[in-house]
Amino acid sequence: MSQDSDPIVRVFVFVDALGWKQVEKYGFLTDLLPYRRSIEMQFGYSCTAIPTILTGTRPSEHGHLAFYDYAPTKSPFQAMRFLAPFLRPRGFWRRGRVRNILSKWIKRLYGFTGYFQLYGIPLERLPKLDYCEKRDLFVKGGLAPVKNLADVWEAQRMRYHISDWHLPENENFRVASNLFRRGAVDRAFVYSAAFDALQHDNVGRDEVLKRKVEEYAESIRDLHRALSEGERPFELTVFSDHGMTPLRGTIDAPATIAKTGLKWGEDYASAIDSTMARFWWLTPESETTIRKAFDNFPGHWLTDDEMKRHGIWREDHKFGDAIFLADAGIQFCPSDMGVKPLNGMHGFDPDDEDSLACWLSTVPVPENVSRVCDYFHVMTE
Numbered sequence: 022m023s024q025d026s027d028p029i030v031r032v033f034v035f036v037d038a039l040g041w042k043q044v045e046k047y048g049f050l051t052d053l054l055p056y057r058r059s060i061e062m063q064f065g066y067s068c069t070a071i072p073t074i075l076t077g078t079r080p081s082e083h084g085h086l087a088f089y090d091y092a093p094t095k096s097p098f099q100a101m102r103f104l105a106p107f108l109r110p111r112g113f114w115r116r117g118r119v120r121n122i123l124s125k126w127i128k129r130l131y132g133f134t135g136y137f138q139l140y141g142i143p144l145e146r147l148p149k150l151d152y153c154e155k156r157d158l159f160v161k162g163g164l165a166p167v168k169n170l171a172d173v174w175e176a177q178r179m180r181y182h183i184s185d186w187h188l189p190e191n192e193n194f195r196v197a198s199n200l201f202r203r204g205a206v207d208r209a210f211v212y213s214a215a216f217d218a219l220q221h222d223n224v225g226r227d228e229v230l231k232r233k234v235e236e237y238a239e240s241i242r243d244l245h246r247a248l249s250e251g252e253r254p255f256e257l258t259v260f261s262d263h264g265m266t267p268l269r270g271t272i273d274a275p276a277t278i279a280k281t282g283l284k285w286g287e288d289y290a291s292a293i294d295s296t297m298a299r300f301w302w303l304t305p306e307s308e309t310t311i312r313k314a315f316d317n318f319p320g321h322w323l324t325d326d327e328m329k330r331h332g333i334w335r336e337d338h339k340f341g342d343a344i345f346l347a348d349a350g351i352q353f354c355p356s357d358m359g360v361k362p363l364n365g366m367h368g369f370d371p372d373d374e375d376s377l378a379c380w381l382s383t384v385p386v387p388e389n390v391s392r393v394c395d396y397f398h399v400m401t402e
């Protein structure tokens with residue numbers, strides 16, 4: 022068994038949105054994890070970072086940047102165009118609770134095994150949109166044709182454990198602890214995501230965040246104790262995908278676009294995320310008009326070079342013909358994600374210092390780990 026060839030147990034704990042700034046501010050586990058580095062986040066959101074962490078590739082390769090892309094011929098929701106006229110009474114269909122129920126219903130109907138949420142997507146547009154997370158990303162083949170962590174650890178014949186993302190994080194910590202105590206795994210990826218939601222609501226509120234960070238510290242100390250009891254040499258690393266940027270202002274894109282008189286699905290198509298507006302030009306005039314309408318917004322249109330640098334450039338323009346990125350702290354509101362701005366958001370320029378992620382470890386940080394896309398190679402080497 023692999024135990025003969027590699028006796029060291031390697032454990033990686035993912036804490037969503039545990040930014041470098043928070044780690045520094047609260048002196049998070051400086052004694053237990055003395056080897057520390059700030060990490061450049063992968064441009065995008067958690068739905069971009071997770072596939073990047075699980076494959077070591079970037080969106081240009083794994084194809085996940087934001088949940089929804091304009092893809093009229095590929096949309097799994099094409100049949101819903103017959104329902105669209107009945108979904109018009111916006112007030113009712115925009116209610117959060119109704120959307121949650123509808124999301125669950127669509128997820129079951131389509132057999133999606135990944136995370137699925139309608140957010141604020143106008144339902145009549147759904148038949149022309151594709152959704153990126155139809156499959157469970159964490160299981161074997163979850164990001165095929167790109168190989169993911171489960172594929173590689175399986176091929177390496179490791180005894181491995183990857184948390185079930187459906188479970189509450191305390192349960193994930195508990196399950197992992199039990200396995201470590203028995204020395205039962207060679208590799209583990211422990212998943213926790215509650216800090217992200219907490220930060221979205223409470224960024225900057227020390228009294229709330231500090232308490233949660235201390236809870237994580239305790240859970241990770243417990244993992245460390247369990248590993249020690251497992252009586253095998255081990256390495257324990259905690260990493261994250263991004264930090265959190267406080268709200269500094271909003272952009273009302275739908276109102277601005279409405280004033281141009283252009284029609285969605287005829288002149289242009291769009292997907293408005295919290296920090297970026299992505300466009301597909303269906304007529305040449307729409308590009309000129311919308312670019313001009315966005316002139317005074319705090320942000321900029323990404324150049325091809327920037328897209329390449331961020332790993333989101335695609336020959337097929339899957340992610341849009343053009344992307345307008347808001348300045349750090351500015352949120353699109355309303356957007357296809359919701360009608361209210363959040364106290365904190367991520368998904369701005371990776372150079373923004375609030376965006377920085379972290380890598381904290383019991384062993385020295387490998388030289389070549391500086392970006393989120395570098396984690397995978399360490400986890401699988």
Ligand SMILES: [Zn+2]
Pocket residue numbers: 038067217218221367
């Ligand atoms: Zn988030």
